[in-house]
Amino acid sequence: MMKKKLIIFSGAGMSAESGIQTFRDSDGLWEKFRIEDVATPDAWLKDPKMVQDFYNQRRKQILECTPNEAHELIVKLEEHFDVQVITQNIDDLHERAGSKNVMHLHGNIRYSKSSGPAKEKMYYPIEGWELKLSDLCPDGYPLRPHVVWFGEEVPMYDQAIMEMRTCDILIVIGTSLQVYPAAGIIHYAPLHAEKYLIDPNAESLQSGTGFNLINQSATEGMKKVVSILT
Numbered sequence: 001m002m003k004k005k006l007i008i009f010s011g012a013g014m015s016a017e018s019g020i021q022t023f024r025d026s027d028g029l030w031e032k033f034r035i036e037d038v039a040t041p042d043a044w045l046k047d048p049k050m051v052q053d054f055y056n057q058r059r060k061q062i063l064e065c066t067p068n069e070a071h072e073l074i075v076k077l078e079e080h081f082d083v084q085v086i087t088q089n090i091d092d093l094h095e096r097a098g099s100k101n102v103m104h105l106h107g108n109i110r111y112s113k114s115s116g117p118a119k120e121k122m123y124y125p126i127e128g129w130e131l132k133l134s135d136l137c138p139d140g141y142p143l144r145p146h147v148v149w150f151g152e153e154v155p156m157y158d159q160a161i162m163e164m165r166t167c168d169i170l171i172v173i174g175t176s177l178q179v180y181p182a183a184g185i186i187h188y189a190p191l192h193a194e195k196y197l198i199d200p201n202a203e204s205l206q207s208g209t210g211f212n213l214i215n216q217s218a219t220e221g222m223k224k225v226v227s228i229l230t
């Protein structure tokens with residue numbers, strides 16, 4: 001029998017229990033920056049070194065973190081379902097946990113791309129944590145982190161919607177659903193899909209109708225959903 005298609009739509013809360021701060025209930029590093037000042041094309045034009053340093057620090061921290069139990073439970077779901085992860089996260093914890101199909105809506109911090117005008121999308125893996133302004137693409141432009149900044153297009157948007165339209169089960173985890181257009185993708189799930197929203201703040205999020213709300217952390221919430229589904 002064909003496995004049912006299950007989509008995980010994750011945000012920063014997914015990685016919170018791995019020790020990576022979320023965006024809105026932030027502390028530490030995030031407090032020192034206004035995110036709009038380091039995550040926009042303008043910021044890069046004004047002060048590329050500050051932007052590069054900011055992402056180098058993020059990358060360094062991400063490399064020191066490991067996937068949490070919720071990431072692992074998602075991998076286990078592959079025994080029962082055809083699982084597609086669609087994440088807003090720029091960390092690679094889903095991959096490191098072992099998830100096979102991971103789509104990054106906002107890029108992957110472990111990769112770089114050209115800051116030049118080249119239309120072709122080439123992504124280069126970054127060795128270690130540091131990307132330097134002297135690291136250049138083959139056309140001679142500095143490499144920038146492969147992350148989607150505010151005001152930039154979400155390149156995987158159409159593909160994510162296509163995936164969402166074919167899901168039987170949708171599990172949304174740890175996202176404030178405030179960053180558009182990414183957050184809007186959950187509304188493309190079919191009416192008949194079984195939907196869960198895991199977030200300690202689930203009841204106050206704008207998820208729309210039809211969601212089973214689970215007001216818990218990613219790990220506790222995933223345990224609950226796994227027990228319902230398997």
Ligand code: NAD
Pocket residue numbers: 010011012013014015016017020021022023024025088089090091106173174175176177178179198199200201216217218219
């Ligand atoms: P957000 O910070 O806006 O919202 C985080 C959500 O996670 C909140 O709703 C919060 O209640 C919830 N949360 C907090 N702790 C949790 C836990 N233990 N378990 C489950 N949920 C928990 O995050 P967002 O909606 O993903 O939007 C932020 C944007 O910033 C994203 O687009 C993302 O690209 C980026 N970001 C990425 C990372 C990362 O890659 N790990 C971290 C911070 C921000």
